[in-house]
Amino acid sequence: MVTNxxxxxxxxxxxxxxxxxxxxxxxxxxxxxxxxxxxxEEMSEQIIILCNQNQALDFNQRNTIIREVDAIVYDLQExxxxxxxxxxxxxxxxxxxxxxxxxxxxFDTEIHRQLIP
Numbered sequence: 001m002v003t004n005x006x007x008x009x010x011x012x013x014x015x016x017x018x019x020x021x022x023x024x025x026x027x028x029x030x031x032x033x034x035x036x037x038x039x040x041e042e043m044s045e046q047i048i049i050l051c052n053q054n055q056a057l058d059f060n061q062r063n064t065i066i067r068e069v070d071a072i073v074y075d076l077q078e079x080x081x082x083x084x085x086x087x088x089x090x091x092x093x094x095x096x097x098x099x100x101x102x103x104x105x106x107f108d109t110e111i112h113r114q115l116i117p
Contacts, residue, residue: 001068002106003075011102015079021092022083038088039076042100043069050104054111061114065107072103 002008022035033041047069051062077084088096 001064002103002110003068003071005106005110007106007109008072011099011106012075012079014102015076015099018095019079021089021095022080022086033088034085035080035088035092036077036084038093038096039080040073042093042096043073043103046100046104047107050107050111053108054115056115057111061111068107069103 047065050065051057057065
């Protein structure tokens with residue numbers, strides 16, 4: 001649906017252009033969440049919003065979206081594997097919020113393209 005689009009490639013390039021946000025980050029045992037947990041939370045939040053905004057999606061379409069999100073989270077885990085268990089910083093969290101919204105926008109565009117001929 002979206003992981004095979006040029007838009008997704010651009011979003012991944014955007015992530016790689018901002019990898020400096022993840023340099024020198026360390027694990028803090030007292031932090032609220034890890035980088036990976038922050039990614040999962042932000043993506044989940046945006047996909048819930050997406051599905052709530054698109055009530056016309058059928059069961060198969062929703063499953064496709066969930067599978068795609070799983071693939072996106074997997075890609076992020078691969079890219080950020082070295083820091084996935086580190087504590088998330090405020091700057092990283094802000095980046096993930098923006099990143100998740102960009103992914104949601106890709107889905108919005110694709111859903112609109114598929115549902116409105």
